[in-house]
Amino acid sequence: MSFDYIKTAQRVINIEAQAVNELLSHLNADFSAVCRQLAQCQGKVIVTGMGKSGHVGRKIAATLASTGTPAFFVHPGEASHGDLGMISAGDLVFALSNSGESGEILALYPVLQHRQITIIAMTSNPGSAMARGANLHLNINVRREACPLGLAPTASTTAALVMGDAIAVTLLEERGFTANDFALSHPGGALGKKLLLSVPDIMLSKDEIPLVGVEQTIREALLEMSEKGLGMTGVIDSEGRLVGVFTDGDLRRILDLRADIHETAIGTVMTKDPYVIEADWLAFDALKFMKEKSINGLFVTDQRIPIGAFNMHSLLQAGVY
Known part of the structure; x- marks a missing residue:
């Protein structure tokens, strides 16, 4: 009997859709506090994360930067070997980890705390070391991964991406960010040519x-x-x-x-x-x-x-x- 590809794909999509829908329950005072802190940041938002969380972090940083929030991604391993110099007073660190126990990120906490850099952690475990050591924590816990072994980050990374988009768009609307502002960040794209090229x-x-x-x-x-x-x-x-x-x-x-x-x-x-x-x-x-x-x-x-x-x-x- 041949393998049922469609049935497996349907299961994966249903699990991930459920994970995204469950994010609504995490839109509470913590979410508002995170958005407020990001909006008030006088410097840059430095996003960091290891592994799959790092890939998600790169996308979140790019989305923030293109919608009016100065942001860039720093790999936590590289940060421990000199890239922490990119972080200045007034900056904010946005750290991602599903478990909240990333050793590479936790190794940065003492230096960031000593320099009084605000830390926002986004994890699936409010009791994790990253959550406890951060100034603010955003919970993105999902019921289960789409991977049948429960090992490969799937639903959890989708939830993190969606929460990142929710933050970026919320900040965009609060700032009154316009299509012209967006075009200034995308001069080479179709929208940039539409709004900027005379x-x-x-x-x-x-x-x-x-x-x-x-x-x-x-x-x-x-x-x-x-x-x-x-x-x-x-x-x-x-x-x-x-x-x-x-x-x-x-x-x-x-x-x-x-x-x-x-x-x-x-x-x-x-x-x-x-x-x-x-x-x-x-x-x-x-x-x-x-x-x-x-x-x-x-x-x-x-x-x-x-x-x-x-x-x-x-x-x-x-x-x-």
Whole structure:
């Protein structure tokens, strides 16, 4: 008889879901005190943990840091060999251990206490040495591990992760942390590009802008388009104001009309009064505008004077989509 993979997976997920649900009973005055202490921390939050708790601690530190609480992870073994120098007055240590008896972390307690560093312990045992020696303790006890041997940290690490997220989001909301604040911590991500990247960051400017005079020929406009590589050129009047645009689509249209590209002035075949935007636009808003208007390129103007140009490919290259 073949092994029932689905049945085992269902059991694991049910046990871990139960462990997460049981965390609700641990949301008491201790949780509030921990959040208050973290919110009032004048320095950095140093997260530490051994083994699987260390992996969870790294994630909690990263989540805190990206949501407005300065935090980083320090391995307790390395801390005993010099990395304690990273901890300064005003910092706070957030120590994780399922058993609460991690020797590597307990070895740090005397030094931290001597330096009057606040210690928050998060364990599954309120009577453990780590809990008793800490300034504050957060209980994350789970009824059982998903591992049938009760040995591999499974439900307990899930509970620790979820409690860490609960703390980080609680602090985020208390601080009034916004999407713009988040983007400042994630400038390379999709949200960062959406909220931070502006049109001047991606547009061509000065001599890179494809422009021809209204009296120049179609041939000259095509040469300008080819040289600047945006698939379009702006058309300006004698005062330098943008009065039209000529695109690849316009070229296909005039070829059907058999226009003489050597003699015909671009001003007679251009698209008049094209859509334009100003330089204070975000790149993401420009993308939405282009999609709404079904256009592939835009000119950026200041009182109708072209100061920039870009196309859809420019946005995609910058990671805006």
